[in-house]
Amino acid sequence: MAMPQNEASNRAIITVLGRDQIGIIAWVSGRLAEYSVNILDISQTILNEFFTMIMVVDLEPSSIELVDLSVSLEQEGNEKGLQVKVQHEDIFTFMHRI
Amino acid sequence: MTITFAQEEIQQTINMIHKENLDIRTITMGISLLDCSSEDIAKMEKNIYDKITKNAGRLVTVGEQISARYGIPIINKRVSVTPIAIAAAQMNSEEMVRIAKVLNKAAREIGINFIGGFSSLVQKGFTAGDRALIDSIPQALSETEFVCSSVNIGSTKAGINMDAVLKMGKVILQSAQLTADSDGIAAAKLVVFCNAPEDNPFMAGAFHGVGEPDCVINVGVSGPGVVAKVVKEYPEADFSELSNLIKQTSFKITRMGELIGRAASKSLSVPFGIVDLSLAPTPAIGDSVAEILENMGLERCGTHGTTAALALLNDAVKKGGAMASSHVGGLSGAFIPVSEDAGMVRAVEEGALTLDKLEAMTCVCSVGLDMIALPGDVSSETISAIIADEAAIGMINKKTTAVRVIPAIGKKAGDRVEFGGLLGGAPVIAIHPYSSNMFVRRGGRIPAPIISLTN
CATH class of the missing domain: 3.20.70.20 (Anaerobic Ribonucleotide-triphosphate Reductase Large Chain)
Structure with missing residues (x-):
């Protein structure tokens, strides 16, 4: 049985979308540090006051499951008017890499 | 080290899921x-x-x-x-x-x-x-x-x-x-x-064929909204380009099915059977196969040119999808269920799409006359004749065809029925007034066609 690519990996992509405001990255990276989630890559743009951040993180050393991290960041993000998604990297690997 | 993605790629995936209704249907x-x-x-x-x-x-x-x-x-x-x-x-x-x-x-x-x-x-x-x-x-x-x-x-x-x-x-x-x-x-x-397939994951027609293993996981993807958006973005594309665009999109959609199927198979310790490539619409606005056809340049689904548009769509979806999965099966084609597709419903309501045109469309796509409400006074013989026509198309063209029609008891053509949820609702469609009774009552079997003699 073929395994998903990177099955062993515990990397996720975090995307944050919403109106720009002070402290978005500080908030996300603060939470990630709390859970010992390692940030591998980060990119951020602002277009017409619309904030977009994409972060590649490694949950391997972390104390939290991907799904729990997702729920926690999504809820907190909602309160700040931000749309936050945490998804295992395989969904992007499968769609965009052969 | 980590695989990096372009921001556009990440954004595209997120948009497909959140704006264009990409999902795993089943x-x-x-x-x-x-x-x-x-x-x-x-x-x-x-x-x-x-x-x-x-x-x-x-x-x-x-x-x-x-x-x-x-x-x-x-x-x-x-x-x-x-x-x-x-x-x-x-x-x-x-x-x-x-x-x-x-x-x-x-x-x-x-x-x-x-x-x-x-x-x-x-x-x-x-x-x-x-x-x-x-x-x-x-x-x-x-x-x-x-x-x-x-x-x-x-x-x-x-x-x-x-x-x-x-x-x-x-x-x-x-x-x-x-x-x-x-x-x-x-x-x-x-x-x-x-010609029912034995590994179809879609309802109402799913069953587990006798040639299948004891237990298996099959996956059906969705994604008409994603294809509709791509087609809309390129109004000037000629048919070769259009076909390529649909193929590329279908590839991406099917990869999601492959990923989820493998993950489910592993978690449940059950072999992974197939991904079904069907574009399955839902009643949600923007998740419509009819909309794809209209975005190709038809004023309304059902008008002249609809069968050709659907043929191109169905073929491009298969070509893109087949490359994306290790095992493709089930029905694997565009679905045209009327009540489950807001664009089809509108086309029927406006008189653009008739039962006869739907029948023609089933010659070039999966699966058949699906989720169509018939007048309540329809005779059982007329339903049988509709089934016979559809079966003949499947038999001769070596493809699966199916009939899922719902006699709307007490209602006539133009009235509306509501099934709710994914099944949606639809106007009752007009049928021919002439009888097929003598034909369907003959009994016996229509012999297998000459093309069945392949050995």
């Missing part, structure tokens, strides 16, 4: 019931219940976990079983109803959306079990909530069993009559096939 677990047989109905009920709840007990939980992990919705979790007319061949029709009820009970217990396989394969003729099952369908479907039924009445190799076609016209009408107060919902859970 994870369907196929379960063989061949080892559940018993002379004693109570024993058999227990065997079936135990086997389904044991194998699929974690299906819903695992589906939800995978959905959260990858951030993609998985709309339905379903189970398909061995055709009951085979697994319970010794039962009479009252006992068949009891088996439908135990399937329903098992489905409720494990929390799935549908269970398919209350089915019979009679393309060449009936066994006692087939007769018992078919006789029990109207009662079984009207007294259960989750059970879906299918009957295969023809194939390219066997021809068309016109006795079964005649019978199924009556069964569909009775099913609708027994559930007249809910717009004939029982008939929406019943499909009549020619």
Whole structure:
């Protein structure tokens, strides 16, 4: 049985979308540090006051499951008017890499 | 080190899921019931219940976990079983109803959306079990909530069993009559096939064929909204470019099915069967196959050119999808269910799309006349004649065709029926007023066509 690519990996992509405001990255990276989630890559743009951040993180050393991290960041993000998604990297690997 | 993605790629995936309704339509677990047989109905009920709840007990939980992990919705979790007319061949029709009820009970217990396989394969003729099952369908479907039924009445190799076609016209009408107060919902859970596939994950036609392993995971993707958007973005593209754009999009959609299927298979320790490439619409705005066709340049779905547009779409979806998955199967084509597709509904309401045009469209796509409400005074012979036409298309073209029509009891053409949920609602479509009675009552079999002699 073929395994998903990177099955062993515990990397996720975090995307944050919403109106720009002070402290978005500080908030996300603060939470990630709390859970010992390692940030591998980060990119951020602002277009017409619309904030977009994409972060590649490694949950391997972390104390939290991907799904729990997702729920926690999504809820907190909602309160700040931000749309936050945490998804295992395989969904992007499968769609965009052969 | 980490694989990096372009921001556009990440954004594209997120948009597909959140703006264009990309989702996994279904994870369907196929379960063989061949080892559940018993002379004693109570024993058999227990065997079936135990086997389904044991194998699929974690299906819903695992589906939800995978959905959260990858951030993609998985709309339905379903189970398909061995055709009951085979697994319970010794039962009479009252006992068949009891088996439908135990399937329903098992489905409720494990929390799935549908269970398919209350089915019979009679393309060449009936066994006692087939007769018992078919006789029990109207009662079984009207007294259960989750059970879906299918009957295969023809194939390219066997021809068309016109006795079964005649019978199924009556069964569909009775099913609708027994559930007249809910717009004939029982008939929406019943499909009549020619060339039925044994690994189809989509309802109402899913069953677990006898050539399948004991337990298997099949996945059905969705994604008309994603294709509709791409087509809309390139109004100037010629047909070669258009086909390529659809192929690339279909590839990406199907990869999602492949990923989810592999993940589900691993989590449940059950072999991964196939990804079904069908573009399955939902009643949601922007999740419509009709909209794709209209974005290609047709003022309304159903007008001249619709069949050609659908042929191009269906072929491009298959070409892109086939490259994206290790095993493709099931129905694998664009679906054109009327009530489940807001664009189809509008086209029928505006008089652009007729039953005859829908029939023509089924020659070039999967699957057939699907989720179409007929006037309530339709005769069972007319339904049989509609089935015969559709089966003939499947038999001659070596493809699957199906009929899932719902006689809207007490309603006439132009009135509306509502089924709710993914099944949607639709206007009642007009049918021909002329009789086909003498034709469908002849009895016997339409012989297999010359193209069946391939050996």
